[in-house]
Amino acid sequence: MFASIVRHRLFSRGIRLCALLFAASLAGGCMPYFIAAAYLIGGPPMVEPEFDKQTNKSMTAKDTTVAVVCFAPDDVRYQFDNINHDIAKYVTHQLHAKQVKVFTPEVVRDWLDKHDDWDKPEEIGAALNATYVIFIDLHKFTLWAEHSPNLRQGRSECLVSVVEMSPDGTGERIFSKEIISKYPLAVPRPASETTYDTFRRQYLSRFSDEIGRLFYEYENGRDIGDAT
Numbered sequence: 521m522f523a524s525i526v527r528h529r530l531f532s533r534g535i536r537l538c539a540l541l542f543a544a545s546l547a548g549g550c551m552p553y554f555i556a557a558a559y560l561i562g563g564p565p566m567v568e569p570e571f572d573k574q575t576n577k578s579m580t581a582k583d584t585t586v587a588v589v590c591f592a593p594d595d596v597r598y599q600f601d602n603i604n605h606d607i608a609k610y611v612t613h614q615l616h617a618k619q620v621k622v623f624t625p626e627v628v629r630d631w632l633d634k635h636d637d638w639d640k641p642e643e644i645g646a647a648l649n650a651t652y653v654i655f656i657d658l659h660k661f662t663l664w665a666e667h668s669p670n671l672r673q674g675r676s677e678c679l680v681s682v683v684e685m686s687p688d689g690t691g692e693r694i695f696s697k698e699i700i701s702k703y704p705l706a707v708p709r710p711a712s713e714t715t716y717d718t719f720r721r722q723y724l725s726r727f728s729d730e731i732g733r734l735f736y737e738y739e740n741g742r743d744i745g746d747a748t
């Protein structure tokens with residue numbers, strides 16, 4: 521089993537290496553062999569998360585707990601039922617996969633359902649005794665290409681903020697980043713190529729990863745496969 525995993529990783533890196541060499545040849549240059557070898561052995565360079573760079577803090581620090589909350593306007597929720605909870609769930613899963621200690625979507629949603637008059641992310645942060653609250657303020661969301669009901673392209677705009685909680689239950693906003701998302705990146709897909717539910721899952725996975733990258737390292741160049 522382990523040998524199979526190693527072979528798969530080496531094969532994947534070999535494919536990436538070939539792509540880099542091909543790109544270098546098109547540019548009329550020649551990539552030094554030691555750089556290519558380092559890429560093959562160590563993998564592509566990693567990008568530091570924006571949150572860490574701006575705040576000198578980390579979501580993976582010891583004893584850190586995180587709650588994820590998403591707010592969507594009425595017109596968006598009317599078209600995409602429960603989209604606020606789905607986005608929060610997908611982002612939570614992305615963070616959990618990267619070793620962030622995050623409250624489960626069920627715990628967060630249960631609190632929200634019982635306190636439907638909440639209006640500040642600090643409220644849930646204090647209730648759950650969280651270190652940080654990631655608040656996703658969704659402005660736009662669609663799964664269709666602009667002016668084309670026969671083409672699918674996920675498009676979203678949101679503001680992602682982080683509130684740092686104090687022991688006394690108050691919070692301070694220490695980070696904000698606007699995200700404008702599009703998937704596929706280059707051209708929309710014909711609606712006939714995949715079912716609506718499948719594309720919805722694909723885009724939520726992509727969109728939540730874009731949000732998650734603010735808080736965990738990711739491989740440089742990993743968006744190439746999302747062009748179409």
